[in-house]
Amino acid sequence: xxxxxxxxxxxxxxxxxxxxxxxxxxxxxxxxxxxxxxxxxxxxxxxxxxxxxxxxxxxxxxxxxxxxxxxxxxxxxxxxxxxxxxxxxxxxxxxxxxxxxxxx
Numbered sequence: 850x851x852x853x854x855x856x857x858x859x860x861x862x863x864x865x866x867x868x869x870x871x872x873x874x875x876x877x878x879x880x881x882x883x884x885x886x887x888x889x890x891x892x893x894x895x896x897x898x899x900x901x902x903x904x905x906x907x908x909x910x911x912x913x914x915x916x917x918x919x920x921x922x923x924x925x926x927x928x929x930x931x932x933x934x935x936x937x938x939x940x941x942x943x944x945x946x947x948x949x950x951x952x953x
Contacts, residue, residue, distance in 0.1 A: 850875075852905040867903035872933055876925055879911045879952075885921075890939045894920075897935035903927060912950040 850856075856871040881888050903909060903925075909932070913923040918938070925933040 850903060850905060850907050850909060854905065857905050865905050867907075869897070869899045869933070872899075872903055872909070872925060873897065875909065876911050876923060876933075880913060880921075880923075885913060885915075886939055892937040893940050895935065895937040897933060899933050901927070901930055901932045903932050908952055910950060910952050 850867055854867075854871075856867055857865040860866055860868050877886070877892075880886050881890075907927045910926045911923065912926070913921050915921050916936075920936055920938050922936045923934065924931055
């Protein structure tokens with residue numbers, strides 16, 4: 850994540866970390882750019898665990914695996930350490946990539 854990303858503003862002064870919603874947004878963008886899901890796809894049944902903070906300058910790696918009934922499991926890591934993991938199901942558009950990984 851860029852050191853000057855506006856998402857860090859105010860979260861938190863002197864100890865910045867990326868808000869979870871911004872991390873999930875970036876993860877979905879990376880998956881869209883990789884062709885795993887269609888742009889604007891609504892999701893349902895989402896579960897997520899935030900495991901560690903993402904700091905300015907961190908390079909976030911996104912990995913995913915498509916499972917039964919369209920369920921997509923994902924994990925976001927920084928330097929090999931899991932920072933978030935979970936699953937979701939695209940509502941209308943079906944995932945097009947069975948598995949993949951990319952860096953945000």
